[in-house]
Amino acid sequence: MKSIILASCLFFCTSLFAQSKIPAIDKSPMDMSYYPNNYPLLKISDKATEPMVARVIYSRPQKNGREIYGDLLEYGKLWRLGANEATEIEFYQNVTINAVKIKKGRYTLYTIPNADKWTIIVNKENDTWGSFRYDEKKDVVRMDVPVQKTDEPADAFFMYFDKINYTSFNLIAGWDNAKVAFPIILN
């Protein structure tokens, strides 16, 4: 048994040393979504009629046959709403979330998923990895939103914005058969 441990240790160490500074492609690729949707494309084709409001940068874990809710994501436990680096949302103008005024700038998003609702958390500790160092004292706002069923199961975790009207929009986040809509109001 000792030899197994030793062998795995050795393997582990060699793979560490074999790392160069050139990063490999992430298993959970990063992605970004804008509001208004596809703003960069609208911008270069002179079709952007509204100013840019928000952008989310997140990584996209994939289901890969796993049980997501209640298993990979434990109910009631903090989740980084993505993978790898903590998920970042940037507001390019002041907005209101759950009656709290949010100044423009960068924030980190977390969630606590439950079977019927997710608690979405906006936190001001940026540039961090995952939710390992989450500090509740740095929360800016929390909001509970009900869980909805996706029309079709999504293998890759997704986030995008959806317009409600001229003064508000939703951030939609979902994976597998569940999604939530998180309302953001323009000031």
Added chain:
Amino acid sequence: MNLFKKYLVCLLITSCMFFACKQPNGQTSPVPPAQDSLPANPYAPLDRSQMDMSYFPVDFPLQKMNGLKTELPVARVIYSRPHKNGRVIFGNSENSICHYGKAWRLGANEGTEISFFKNVIISGKNIAKGSYIIYAIPYAEKWTIILNNNLYSWGLHIDSTYDIFKMDIPVSPQQPALEDFTIVFSDAVYGADLIMAWDNVKAVLPIEFSK
């Protein structure tokens, strides 16, 4: 037996953490794993050229998570990573992906964005903290690197009237050749080097700042 189990669990957890952070270089797959076999995501399909980000200090978010960093990072680049896929990347031929003398978005999809969280100096010129589009005009022996103010635009349409900085940097051979386009920072005595590499070509942009 209990001890062994504990060992194994510890080992598994640590390896998982490390593998989640970065795969060993040898495991780089030429194409994104199994991407084509996934059902289409009806909400936001996965990009063929995945987005990625690099920080300076290197791996800043991991260091922050480990309690090693508390201050702001110095710089960050957000870019997408096209794959070589057997194509000619740099050259003068008609089918070159990055044609000599033609502006290239240094990535794919959205324009590549570089953020400085403090003022920096590049080639003797002060660059104010903030975010910029960074793009290149590649040639056989050098790349022209350009910073541009036209943020949040799709990379195929580069408006040079927003250029704020331009400099030439030499290219050197990249060994081993890279399947995936890569931008990464590395430590330098004067601050940081921004390394941009794809296929068999590497270009390095020196960035100075007070530490």
